[in-house]
Amino acid sequence: MILKSTIAALRIKLRDRFIRFYTDDLVQISRRRQANKVFKRNLPYLQPLQPDQKQEILSFWEPYRKVNKELDYFAFYNANCSDKSQLKYYIPDVIFHSEIDRYFTDARRCDLLDDKNLYDLYFYDVNRPRTVIRRINGEFFDGDYQRITLDQALKLCIEAQQVVSKEAMLSLGGHGVHFFDMTQDSVEELKKCLTRTDNINVQQVITQHESLSKIHDKSINTIRIMSLFLDGKVTILSSVLRMGRDGSRVDNACSGGIVCGINDDGTLKEFAFNTRGVHWDHHPQGLKFKGYKIAGYERCCEMVEKLSGRLYTASQLVSWDFAVGEDGEPILIEVNFTWGEIDFHQLCNGPILGDLTEEVLSRVYHQSK
Numbered sequence: 001m002i003l004k005s006t007i008a009a010l011r012i013k014l015r016d017r018f019i020r021f022y023t024d025d026l027v028q029i030s031r032r033r034q035a036n037k038v039f040k041r042n043l044p045y046l047q048p049l050q051p052d053q054k055q056e057i058l059s060f061w062e063p064y065r066k067v068n069k070e071l072d073y074f075a076f077y078n079a080n081c082s083d084k085s086q087l088k089y090y091i092p093d094v095i096f097h098s099e100i101d102r103y104f105t106d107a108r109r110c111d112l113l114d115d116k117n118l119y120d121l122y123f124y125d126v127n128r129p130r131t132v133i134r135r136i137n138g139e140f141f142d143g144d145y146q147r148i149t150l151d152q153a154l155k156l157c158i159e160a161q162q163v164v165s166k167e168a169m170l171s172l173g174g175h176g177v178h179f180f181d182m183t184q185d186s187v188e189e190l191k192k193c194l195t196r197t198d199n200i201n202v203q204q205v206i207t208q209h210e211s212l213s214k215i216h217d218k219s220i221n222t223i224r225i226m227s228l229f230l231d232g233k234v235t236i237l238s239s240v241l242r243m244g245r246d247g248s249r250v251d252n253a254c255s256g257g258i259v260c261g262i263n264d265d266g267t268l269k270e271f272a273f274n275t276r277g278v279h280w281d282h283h284p285q286g287l288k289f290k291g292y293k294i295a296g297y298e299r300c301c302e303m304v305e306k307l308s309g310r311l312y313t314a315s316q317l318v319s320w321d322f323a324v325g326e327d328g329e330p331i332l333i334e335v336n337f338t339w340g341e342i343d344f345h346q347l348c349n350g351p352i353l354g355d356l357t358e359e360v361l362s363r364v365y366h367q368s369k
Contacts, residue, residue, distance in 0.1 A: 046072060047079035053087060060088040064365040070094060080277050080347050089351035096342050096352070101317055103364045104228070109314035110337035116168040116201040119335070120145075122310060126303070127325070128332050129203040132160045134168070138198040150194070153202075157190060158182045160204045165190075168199040179205065179249050206331055209324040211295040215287050219244025219251045222321045222333055223262065223297060226340055227304050228356070229316040234308045236301055237352055238345040241268060241294060242321075245284045253344050260289050261348030266297030273347040296324035303330050311337060 049057070049071060057074055061067045067074075073092035081087050091100065113122075117134045120143070131143040133153040140153045148156075157163050161183055167176035178193050194200060205220075212221045221244065226237045239262040242251040251257040253275045260272035270290040271279040282288045300322045311318055319340030323331040342352045353360050 046075035049075050049078060053078070053084065057088045064361045065095075065099075067092065067095070076277065077346060080273070080279070081350070083350070086350055089353070089357045090346055091342065091352050091357075093343055097339060100360065100364055101338055101340070104317035105315040105338040106313070107338060113311075113314050114169065114335075114337045115199070116166060116334070117199065119201075119332075123307065123332055126307065126332050127329055129164075129206050129323075130160075132156050132163055132202045132204055133194075134202065135194060135198060135200040136168070140194075150191070153194060154187060154191060157194075157202060158187065162205040163202050164205055165193050165200055165202045167197060168201045175255070177250055206323055207326050209295045209326055209328055211293065212324055215241075215283055215292075216244045216251075216285055218247045219249055219257070220323050220333075221251050222323050223294065223300050223330075224259075224345075225300060225304050225320045225322070226342070226345060226352070227308055227318055227320065228353075228360075229308045229312055229318075230356070230360075234305045235356065236304065237354065237356075238342075238349045239297070239301075240345060240348050243272070243283060253341075258283070259344040259348055262294060262297060266294050268292045268294065269348060271348075273344060275343060277347060279347075294324070295328045296322075296330050299328070300324070300330040303332065307332075311335070 053074075054071065057067065057071070070092040073094070074087060074090060077090045078084070078087055081090070117136050119128065120131055133143070133148070133156050134141050134145075135153075140148050140150055142148050142152075142156060157180065161181065163180050163182070165178045165180070176197075180190050180193075182190070194202070208220055215221055222242050223239060224242055225239045228235050228237055240259045241262055242253065242257055242259050244251045244257050246256070248256055253259050256274075258272040258274050258280065261269035263269060268289045268291065271281055272283070272289055273279045281290065300320075303322070304318075304320055307320075308318065315337045317338075317340070319336035320332070321334040321336070323333050325331050345352050351357060
């Protein structure tokens with residue numbers, strides 16, 4: 001009887017392991033396809049690699065993997081890389097998403113946890129936009145998770161006056177974000193928005209710091225920080241400022257926004273980029289980027305260090321979005337547990353992994369997790 005139980009348990013264990021590995025392979029294939037699709041859609045031009053550049057890239061990557069099929073990515077960054085000696089350290093987007101990000105994140109846990117309606121529980125002690133109402137699996141709740149009716153939800157939004165509605169799960173690139181000014185907009189339009197999908201988070205619109213409003217006052221311009229939790233230490237890999245333009249209410253690059261790198265002292269770098277690699281030395285609305293100081297940046301970095309441990313079981317590689325309030329304090333807007341974009345990071349700041357490049361690649365390709 002004991003032998004039969006042991007054999008049965010072993011069979012279950014082997015079956016689960018097969019399913020896990022098979023699922024992980026499917027995840028990797030899916031991520032590669034998606035990354036390639038996004039890359040090809042946003043790619044306007046390449047700067048062909050010189051023979052010596054190609055050889056240097058292939059030689060550097062040889063201990064880890066072959067990158068012959070990914071050379072177009074290096075050619076894309078070659079068009080914007082000021083220091084060509086750093087070109088080999090750039091990470092092709094497809095490799096980052098399907099292999100590096102996959103190594104440092106648990107995709108299934110991320111999918112379960114990445115729900116904006118749960119942020120008030122994860123980040124209960126963090127400055128965040130006030131949740132007016134939320135819809136969870138078709139049911140309406142107030143900011144304290146108390147069940148309410150649709151009419152009560154509408155009333156709370158009207159009282160808040162200016163609100164923004166976001167899809168609570170699987171939202172990307174600013175899609176599904178809707179702003180309402182209840183002193184002007186129709187209650188019927190708000191009602192349609194709230195009943196369009198089963199999982200929505202509605203927040204009161206914040207007022208951002210003057211240093212950010214001065215750049216483009218129609219959008220909430222946010223600081224995106226990518227961090228890596230490695231060997232008990234949180235490292236800020238790259239920071240950028242995402243800005244709306246031409247009156248847009250959202251700052252996402254894939255929705256027409258532009259992105260500028262941030263120096264360690266909170267000042268902006270010289271150029272901002274869009275997803276196609278086009279760059280500007282000043283915002284289309286007039287402000288010159290180089291040396292412009294963003295209030296609250298250092299406090300945002302402190303917040304990343306404080307919060308990274310809360311997500312450790314799901315993700316060691318996280319992209320954080322912060323606004324900065326009127327008082328200069330960070331306001332946590334969104335957390336990307338996985339699938340954080342790197343193209344604009346690398347366009348603005350160079351190789352995403354910086355001094356950790358070889359250490360990270362060695363772990364990903366030579367150590368099992």
